[in-house]
Amino acid sequence: MEYKELVEIANKSKENAYVPYSNFRVGAALLTEEGKIFTGCNIENASYGGTVCAERTALFKAISEGYNKFRAIAITSDSPNLTFPCGICRQVMSEFGLDIDVIVSNNKGEYKVFKLNELLPYAFSSDDMEGGM
Numbered sequence: 001m002e003y004k005e006l007v008e009i010a011n012k013s014k015e016n017a018y019v020p021y022s023n024f025r026v027g028a029a030l031l032t033e034e035g036k037i038f039t040g041c042n043i044e045n046a047s048y049g050g051t052v053c054a055e056r057t058a059l060f061k062a063i064s065e066g067y068n069k070f071r072a073i074a075i076t077s078d079s080p081n082l083t084f085p086c087g088i089c090r091q092v093m094s095e096f097g098l099d100i101d102v103i104v105s106n107n108k109g110e111y112k113v114f115k116l117n118e119l120l121p122y123a124f125s126s127d128d129m130e131g132g133m
């Protein structure tokens with residue numbers, strides 16, 4: 001799977017974004033180890049905190065279908081700037097491995113690839129819960 005193609009799939013899934021509040025459409029395409037792709041868009045809510053980002057929509061779709069090993073996630077929006085995942089999505093993705101490629105792209109289809117561990121150094125994980133549990 002070419003990352004350019006994954007970006008195009010993310011771009012397409014942006015069309016389903018439900019964004020009456022921000023009008024900012026985000027699309028994500030998540031590639032599993034098995035080569036399966038799960039897409040996601042952002043889904044906003046009148047109670048703003050209930051909003052779910054495109055990245056977590058894709059991730060939760062995959063997890064709920066029994067897939068939890070991931071190679072890459074492409075993220076895009078209508079912005080001319082590269083769209084990076086928010087802090088919550090970085091943390092939620094990190095639960096399933098820091099080695100995933102995060103492909104950030106813009107409305108021209110230009111993209112850059114980062115490892116999640118570059119975007120979330122010193123991630124909090126279950127290893128940090130010594131003393132609890």
Ligand SMILES: O=c1ccn([C@H]2C[C@H](O)[C@@H](CO)O2)c(=O)[nH]1
Binds near residue numbers: 022055075
């Ligand atoms: O990486 C990002 C950043 C923001 N959003 C969404 C959340 C909200 O609906 C809108 C504005 O923050 O964009 C995403 O889906 N992914």
Ligand SMILES: [Zn+2]
Binds near residue numbers: 085086087088089090
């Ligand atoms: Zn997010």
